[in-house]
Each structure stands twice: as C-alpha cells, then as structure tokens.
Amino acid sequence: MMKLIQLELRKIIPYRMFWIMTAIYLLSLLFFFYGLPSLIDYFSLKTNVSEVKLLKNFIYTFPDIWQNLTWAASLRFFIKIFLGIIMVILVTNEYSFLTIRSNIINGLSRTDFLLSKVYLAVMFSLAATFLVFITVLALGLSYSPTLTWHAFSSKMIFLTGYFTEILAYLLFAMMVSILLKRTGIAIGLLFVYPIVELIIQQKIPSGMEPYLPVNAINHILRTPNTSLIEYKSPEFTIDLQTGLHIQDFAVALLYAALFIGVSLWVIRRRDI
Amino acid sequence: MFLQVIRFIFTNTQYFYRLKDIVLSIRQLTKRYGAITAVDHLDLEIERGSVFGILGPNGSGKTTTLGMLLDVVRPDAGSFSWFGSLPDKTQRKRIGAILEVPLFYPYLTGRQNLELISSIKELPGDDIDKALERAGLADRKHSRFRTYSLGMKQRLAVAATLLGQPEVLILDEPTNGLDPKGISEIRDIILKVASEGVTIILASHILDEVQKTCSHVAVLENGKKIFSGPVAEVLNNSQWIELSADTMDKLDLTLRNTDFVENIQEENEMYIIKTNKPVSLSDLNKFFYDRGIILNHLAIRKQSLEKYFLELLEKS
Numbered sequence: 001m002m003k004l005i006q007l008e009l010r011k012i013i014p015y016r017m018f019w020i021m022t023a024i025y026l027l028s029l030l031f032f033f034y035g036l037p038s039l040i041d042y043f044s045l046k047t048n049v050s051e052v053k054l055l056k057n058f059i060y061t062f063p064d065i066w067q068n069l070t071w072a073a074s075l076r077f078f079i080k081i082f083l084g085i086i087m088v089i090l091v092t093n094e095y096s097f098l099t100i101r102s103n104i105i106n107g108l109s110r111t112d113f114l115l116s117k118v119y120l121a122v123m124f125s126l127a128a129t130f131l132v133f134i135t136v137l138a139l140g141l142s143y144s145p146t147l148t149w150h151a152f153s154s155k156m157i158f159l160t161g162y163f164t165e166i167l168a169y170l171l172f173a174m175m176v177s178i179l180l181k182r183t184g185i186a187i188g189l190l191f192v193y194p195i196v197e198l199i200i201q202q203k204i205p206s207g208m209e210p211y212l213p214v215n216a217i218n219h220i221l222r223t224p225n226t227s228l229i230e231y232k233s234p235e236f237t238i239d240l241q242t243g244l245h246i247q248d249f250a251v252a253l254l255y256a257a258l259f260i261g262v263s264l265w266v267i268r269r270r271d272i
Numbered sequence: 273m274f275l276q277v278i279r280f281i282f283t284n285t286q287y288f289y290r291l292k293d294i295v296l297s298i299r300q301l302t303k304r305y306g307a308i309t310a311v312d313h314l315d316l317e318i319e320r321g322s323v324f325g326i327l328g329p330n331g332s333g334k335t336t337t338l339g340m341l342l343d344v345v346r347p348d349a350g351s352f353s354w355f356g357s358l359p360d361k362t363q364r365k366r367i368g369a370i371l372e373v374p375l376f377y378p379y380l381t382g383r384q385n386l387e388l389i390s391s392i393k394e395l396p397g398d399d400i401d402k403a404l405e406r407a408g409l410a411d412r413k414h415s416r417f418r419t420y421s422l423g424m425k426q427r428l429a430v431a432a433t434l435l436g437q438p439e440v441l442i443l444d445e446p447t448n449g450l451d452p453k454g455i456s457e458i459r460d461i462i463l464k465v466a467s468e469g470v471t472i473i474l475a476s477h478i479l480d481e482v483q484k485t486c487s488h489v490a491v492l493e494n495g496k497k498i499f500s501g502p503v504a505e506v507l508n509n510s511q512w513i514e515l516s517a518d519t520m521d522k523l524d525l526t527l528r529n530t531d532f533v534e535n536i537q538e539e540n541e542m543y544i545i546k547t548n549k550p551v552s553l554s555d556l557n558k559f560f561y562d563r564g565i566i567l568n569h570l571a572i573r574k575q576s577l578e579k580y581f582l583e584l585l586e587k588s
Contacts, residue, residue: 003391010388015379093377102375105342106392107365272344 004116005123012090012120021089025082026131032079033069033135037143060143063155064224069136070162071221073128076194076214080166083124084173088186091117091177101272110268114178118260121170129163161220161244168217168252171259178263210248216255220248293320294356295440295471296341301350303336303495310336312495313350318473318488320439323466325486325503326475333495334475335372338444342369355439365393368433369442374425378418382409382428385417386435395436406461407431423454430461441465444475459485511550512573516542517565526563542569 012018040056059068073079094100094113103113144151173190180186194214201209210219298316302309311333318324326334339345341352342364354363376385382404390397404413407427412420420428426446433441443462447455462485466472476482482489483503490500517523520541527533527545535546553570560567 003394007388007391010384010391011377011380014381014384017379097377098373098375099377101344101371102389103392104344105364105369105371105375106389107361107394108392109361110343112361269346271339271346 001115001119004112005119008116008120008123017089018086021082021086025079025086028082029073029079029131030135032072033139037139057143057145060139062140062144062147062151063153065136065140065143066155066158067221067224069139070132070158071224073132074162074165074169074218074221076218080128080169081190083128083166084169084190085187087121087124087170087173088177088190089183090120091174092181092183092186095177095181096183104272110272111264114260114264114267117174117178117263118171121167121174124170125163125167128166129159132162133159157244158221161249164249164252164256165217165220168256168259171256171263172213172217175259175263178266211251213255216251220244220252294318295320296352296354296473297356298337298341298352299350301337301340301352302348303333303340303345304348310495311340311347314492314495314497316490316497316500318471320471321469322488323462323472323474323486325482325489326473326492327477327479327482327489328475328492329477332477332492334477334492335444336495337492338369338371338442338473338475342367342371342442344371365436366438367440367442368435368438369444370429370433370446371442371444374429376417376425376428376432379416381414381416382420382424383413385428386432389432390435393436399435399437403431403434404428406434408457422449423451426450426454426458430458434461434465437470439471441470441472442475443472445477446474447476447478447481511547513545513547513551513553513556514542514569514571514573515545515556515560515567516569517560517567519565523560523565523567526560526565530559544573 037056037060040059044055058064094103100113104110108116140152141147173186176189176193177183177186180189197212197214201212201215204212209215294317296316296318298314301311301314303311314333314337326337328334336345340347341354341359343359343361352359355366357363376382377388380388383400386400386403387397390400401410401413404410407430409424409428409431412424417425417428426449430443430446433443441462446458446462450458459481462472462474466485472485474482474486486503488501489503491498515523520543523543524536527536527543532547532549532551533545534548537544553572557567557570
C-alpha cells in the first residue's frame, strides 16, 4: 500500500496543474468560510433586521459550526466540485498520456493501478477533512463566546460524515474518469449527472430519492437543523437534520464500494 | 544398473532442459477486433539469449501480440507463459519494454520519469543517472519530457527499458521516425545488450533491421505466422545489386560465368543481379576490376518487404 501511495505522490507532487487546482479549491473554501461573517455583517447593516446579525452567531458557534460548515463544504454543486475535478484530471491523464500502459508494462497489475487511485481518493478525503477541521477550529474558537468541552465536541462527529461523503464523491469521479477516459467529457458528466439526477428523482416513487447515487452520497449531511431555524420558524417542514444516521453511512459506503467494483471490472476487462 | 540408467536419464533430461531454456512460450494466442482477427492462433517459443525478430508489414499483428504479452491487450483465446510460469506482474518487472511510442508523463523531467519506473519495478534506482548518460541525456535530465525531441524521447524510452538489467527486452519498432544517426545508435545499443546475454524480442517492419540484428525470426502476415526459425535459414541471404559498365557485353559475359550470381535481369541499361550469398560492394568492385571491367554504377537495391513476402510464399 505504501508503495502505491508513494508512486501516486511521485506523479502529483511535481505536477503544476495539480497545485493550481488545489490552490483554487483551498481559496474558494477559505474565502467562503472566512468571508461569510463579513457578508452577514454587511447585510445586517443594510436590512436592519436583528435576526440577520444573530445568524452569524448561530452558524459559527460550537457545536453547530461542525454541522453547518461540513454541510456547506459537501454541497453537491459547491466547493467540493474542485476536488472532483482534481480527481478526474489525475485519472484521465493516465489515459491521455497513455501512462496507464507504461505503469502496467513496467509491473503494476491492473488491480494495483486501480488501488493506487482509490488510495489517492482516501488521501484527498483525509486532507479535505483535516482542512475543514482546522478551519472550523479557528472560526469556532473566535466566534463562540463561551466554550465548554461538551459544546466543543458534541457535534465533532459530523467530520466523519464529511469524510465519507467526500470519499464516496471522489470514488464516483474516479469511476466516471475510468469509464470515459477523456478529461473534458468526464468533467462534463461530473457537472451534468447531478442535474440529471434531480430530474430523475421527480419521476420515481417518493421515498426512493435518497437511494439515487448522488443523493445517497450527499445524504449523510443534510440541511442542518441548527438553533437558528428552530428560533425562526419551529413549524418548518423541510427535511432537517439533528444528528447522523448509521444507515446513511451504510448506503453511501455501499455506493463507494460499487464505484470501486465497477471501475475494477472495467479496468480488468478492457484493453488498455 | 537399473538405478544408474534412471540417474543417467534424469541428469540428462535436466541437462537438456537447461540447454533449451525457454523464456517465452506462446500457444494459440488469438485476438479479434470485430470481424478482423489481428492475431490468429499464434504459436511461438523464444529461447533465452536469442535476439528474436517479429517481422511483418504494418497491421500484421506485431504490436497486438506484444501488447498481449505485456497485459495491455486482452487475448480472446490461447495462452502464454513467461519464464515457464503463468503471466503476472512480477514477471513484467524482469522485462524492459517499449510498445509503439515512448510513454512518459510530459510534465515530469526525464529523471523523474525514470525514478517513477524504477519505483514501479521495485529497483533501488542507483542506475538511473548511468542510464541517462548512456542515452546521451545527462545534460537534459532535469528538463521536462515534453520539451524533448523525438530522438531524445526514443532514447529515454530505450534507457528506461534497460533499468535494473532486465532479462528480456521487448522493442516495438524502436527506430521508427529516427534519422540514420538515431537508427544506428539504437542498433548499437541492441547489439551491445544482446552480447550481454539479454533475450531481445524486436518487432519491425524493416527487413534490413531484422536481418542485421536478429538471430531468430518469425514472419507474420495478417496475424498468422508464415515462417519462423533462425534468421540465416528463414531469410535467405541473397541481395539484389544494380551495376553497369561502359562495356556492357563484357560485363554480361562475366556475370554469366560467376558462381555467386543466381539471377540476372536487365533494366534501364543496367544489370540487376541476385546473389546467393552476401557480398560486399568493394569485393564486387575489385572482382570486376581484376577482370578488366570498370563499373560506372554499383549499388545495393533495397528489397521491399512485400516483394520479399511474395518470394517467401513462392518458395513455400
């Protein structure tokens, strides 16, 4: 395993495009998380609605900040798209440079090749989770007026939900790349498929929606039921979330396994 | 007595096997692309230490065959074994191979690319600089691969195959697109490596290349093996030579009375002769000079592979 990880690092560390994309991801994440408080301040000045000013405290105080920011960072059309694009570029590159051939000719098995990409997805997910952890720590500590250990840690578990969602999403991006081989088309599908799924979910019987792939890998973290919404409208009817559910993890992880399975099946069967 | 006989047979079978050390054995290997059969029930055996040429025109199935041997192309039927056991990744680590074009990460430097390959092959990587030097890329090893010229790319590919002293070298059209200097450089490397006892499998559509470097050859056409065996037996050593002199009738007479000329044709006021053994042009020149004939034209006529195939087919 370490050998394959080392191999992937050799491929990406000198790759300028990788660092550019990483910088874009990093900046968009930090801009959003650090910029939002100022945005709220701006609107509260404009509107003079007292609740808007309160918003900042509700979003950025422990323990709800864990849930709010992990949820925002894993939204399907939002920041995590950049991570997906990085994944697609790194996998489709192997096809456009035909280096997947040279990897196999020189002594990787086809399974090794796939595993190296799975490890890459795990590494990115860990890194993204760590980044969110650091950001939440910094913001939470500066916005929470008082801090108890219970308040700090009670919703930290949402990080595991974030990790699982990102991992499943990156494995989805990996499968799409292996199936389509072309960078442009794969990135296109990464954008288009979630929209297609929104249409599909109108057509299928209700109750099935959470089991569609992109829904499933976004279902661990749903719209947070933070104290704000309770405060504002207790009779709100949308699907609000107070805690994590083990079955959501199970469905997302099953999909992750399916993405790996399909990729492996394709890669072992196809001429390279 | 009985035991002695058994022991004799046993030791001699061992001896026999060691003598005929088969590196690669292919049985009934077949690959189809739709209606086209790219490789058609191919059988081959390659002995350790031989320089084995796979000769055939473009599209005859050479690259597809090599692709299957390297697990890049999935065979539809048949099997092969490397070093006497079923193919897997550990065997490929003992093989250095180029398939069609040099395949490297364009954004990595020449050295970084070789480091990557070293790490896939689980080599210590201490011979990378030496390999780059041998390929004449020492001063460009920190430039990105995409900035290399075609010849440099090809030389880097050859350098990559030599990492870790492989037991088998697979070269698919290694001189494709190179200038004469590049071709002779690659040829020198092949001959040098072959002299060190490495088994070489060389796919080529150039008759001359196979004739000059290989000890054994298999000739493919439309995915089928037409001939195989030692080069000296399979590819006849005949040459076509063009010559003319001011005194053509005297030349004609001399030609008809030599023992090395197999066939004489007349074309555009010169003779085209076919020899039954390789002769050097200087020897030939001297031969006629000694007989009082001054040649004004003397050249080897390159035989096209297609023409050569026709000849082979006629012979069979």
